Amino acid sequence: MSGQDGRTGESGEGVHDVVADGRGIPGARERRVTSGDVELCVAELGDTGRPTLVLVHGYPDSKEIWAQVALRLQDRFHVVLYDVRGHGRSTAPGTLRGGFTLERLTDDFLAVADAVSPDRPVHLVGHDWGSVQGWEFATSPRTRGRIASFTSVSGPSLDHLGHWLRDRAVRPTPRRLAQLLGQTRRSWYVYALHTPRLPEALWRGPLGRRFPGMVQRREPVPADAPPYPTASLPEDAAHGAWLYRDNVLARTRRPRADAFAHAPVQLVVPTDDPYLSVRLYDDLDRWVPDLVRRTVAAGHWVPRTRPDQLAGWIAGFVAEREEARRAGTPVPAPAGTGPHAERFAGQLVLVTGAAGGIGRATAFAFAEAGARVVAVDRDAEGAARTAELARLSGAPEAWAECCDVADGPAMEKLAAKVTAEYGVVDVLVNNAGVGLAGGFLDTSAEEWRTVLDVNLGGVVHGCRAFGRRMAERGQGGHIVNIASAAAYQPSRTLVAYSTSKAAVLMLSECLRAELAGRGIGVTAVCPGFVATGITSSAVFAGVPADEQRRLRERTTRLYGRRGYPAEKVARAVLRAVVENAAVVPVTPEARGLRLLARVAPRASRALARVEPKL
Known part of the structure; x- marks a missing residue:
């Protein structure tokens, strides 16, 4: 039976040592x-002298669901994981009915906390039903x-849920x-788990055998993830049905x-998350005076599918509070x-x-959102200035790298360096043009x-060098390729430029299809007339040098009078990543031209024949 193997020591003692890993x-x-x-x-990692994190698993999991996160945190913290009663290698109560109430689960948590950190409060982290317990x-x-703190992942408070349901019904x-x-x-x-006996029969039968494959198909995990789940899953799930029966109706009704x-x-x-709406947390400020919100583009099993992101958030949240406690100062505002x-x-x-231009504005927008930023440009001085200003804008860290995106081997070296020194890129913006x-x-x-x-x-090299590393990590990501309204609006005077941007648009669409199954989004952002420095360095084919200067100055003035700033494009880039949009026209003319190309292609072709007067 689940939880009986590996027992040592005499029943009734508070703590028993186990030699096995x-x-x-x-x-x-x-x-x-x-x-x-x-x-x-109970399993422990890391130095017991460091702040203690207690990770509580959900249903129908065991403590091993936290393995990847725990291993990423063990160098900085004392990490504690335990199998909830009736799960994994913990024993089940003698009487199942009434044996899984939140009051009993609170007894378990206090017993673990007293054993692993008797003199200091612990930092609690919960997922799914571990989070439901954590709220209690x-x-x-x-x-x-x-x-000392609580990080909640994919699990609401049953009390808060009850009020949420009542407010919307009344x-x-x-x-x-x-x-x-x-x-x-x-x-x-x-509702299904409240059915007598049926859930137990299904979990101990066909559902228990098929569930791991169902989860893997829905939410692929990194290649280096440990096997999931443990062999105790059928019994864990059968016992865990009482978590719902003992608590959900009782708490949500009262x-x-x-x-x-x-x-x-x-x-x-x-x-x-297919099980929990993001709207469940709309009223949470009412119940939590000190609340930091995070969102992640992922499904339900975040501890397995996004361990890097989750471990980073946990470490940052805990470290800020520990530092404030030691210094006796207020907790600083969260990054971003x-x-x-x-x-x-x-x-x-x-x-x-x-x-x-758009690249610098985009770096600043991500910096203001609390991201760590790598500013890349062949202009080393300009990239360094962007990194410096990004730090002032809110980026916890920002670096400058000099590289010519047209140089494929140089981009590969850059990707290797960035990965080794800063980590795998979460969002790549191929903007250089x-x-x-x-x-x-x-x-x-x-x-x-x-x-x-x-x-x-440059886009191809960026997608190959950084996109491949995103895919190999197996934890999702996003690629933004800056195209142009010229990608779908032909022009007799922008032949090479329009062709290059049309290729970027199609490349983005193809990559989006290929990488969707790996959790990587791809977006083509298509600005129209935006006031940036590209006009001052643009080349006019077949034109003498003196005429080149005049045309550049004239074009720069026209774009300046248009007055559409790069900062608006940057905001569109962030929205595109959040919404995982496929194609994002920016500026009214870009949206209008895309609509024209789709619904009236003959008019779009007629417009292409017009020669602008410069």
Whole structure:
């Protein structure tokens, strides 16, 4: 039976040492902690003198769900994981009905906390039902002073949920009613688990055998992830049905009115969770005075699919509070105060062509959102200035790198260096480009080569070097390729430039299809007339040097009078990543030209014949 193997020591003692390593968690030290009539299997990593993190798993998991996150945190913290009663290698209560109430689970947590950190409060992290339990621990009066912080992942407080449901049922509006019906639909499994005996039979039968494959198909995990789940899954899931039966209806029907958090809370919300709506947390500020929100483009099993991101957020949140406690100072504001900080804080973003224009504005926008920024440009001084200003804009870290995107081997070396020194890039913005105006017959072979090498080749090199590393990591990511409205609006005077940007658009569409199964989004952003420095360096094919200068100055004035700033394009880039949009026209003319190309292609071709007067 689940939980019986590996028992040592005599029943009734508080803590028993176990020599064997933690199953599925390399290097973990195991012990057993008694709580009432159950023995809990507890695994520990890291130095016990450091701040203690207690990671609590969900349903139908065991502590091994946290393996990848725990291993990433062990060098900085004392990491503790335990199998919830009736799961993994912990024993089940003698009587199942009534043996899994939140009160009993709180007893278990306090027993573990007292065993692993008797003199200091612990930092609590919970996923799924571990998070549901965590909310109980973080709001219960009897745990006050034992919890230094709480990170919640994919699991609401049942008390908060009860109030959320009641508020929408009592005061319905079309939006509130839609939210209520949407969550009701997502919660189908909760009703199923209240069915007598059937869930146990299914988990011990066909569902238990098929569940691992179902999860892997829905949410692929990194190649180096340990096997999932452990062999105890059928029994874990059968026992865990009582988590729902003992708690859900009782708490949601009669939620506590005093369920206020007595510890700071970091909320991590997966935007693609099939079981929990992001709207469940709309009213959370009412219950949590000290709340930091994070969102991640992932499904339900974030500890396995996004361990780097989750470990980074946990480490940062805990470190800030520990530092403030030691210094006796208020906790600093979380990194990033700009739009979408809940999504990008702590992520690594690389922007090419970052010395000015759209690239610099994009680097600043990500910096304001709390991202770590790598500014890349062949202008080393300009890239360094961008990195310096990005740090002042809110980036916790920013670096400058000098590289010519048209040089494939140089981009490969850059990717290797960035990965080794800063980590795998989470968001790549291929922005570097050059302008070239002129008809086909006036454009030389060398000019063709230059515009294609930079505008298309630079994107190809960036996607290959950094996109491959994203895919190999197996934790998702996003690629933004800056194209242009010229990608879908032909022009007799922008032949080479339009061709290069049309290729970028098609490349983006093809990559989006190829990488979707790896959790990597790809977006083509298509600006129109934007006031940037590209016009001052643009080449006009077949034109003498004096005329080149006049045309550049004239074009720069026209774009300046248009007055559309690069900062608006940067904001569109961040929105595109958040929404995982495929093609994003920016500026009214870019949107209008895309619509024209789609619904009236003959008019679009007629417009291409017009020769602008410069």
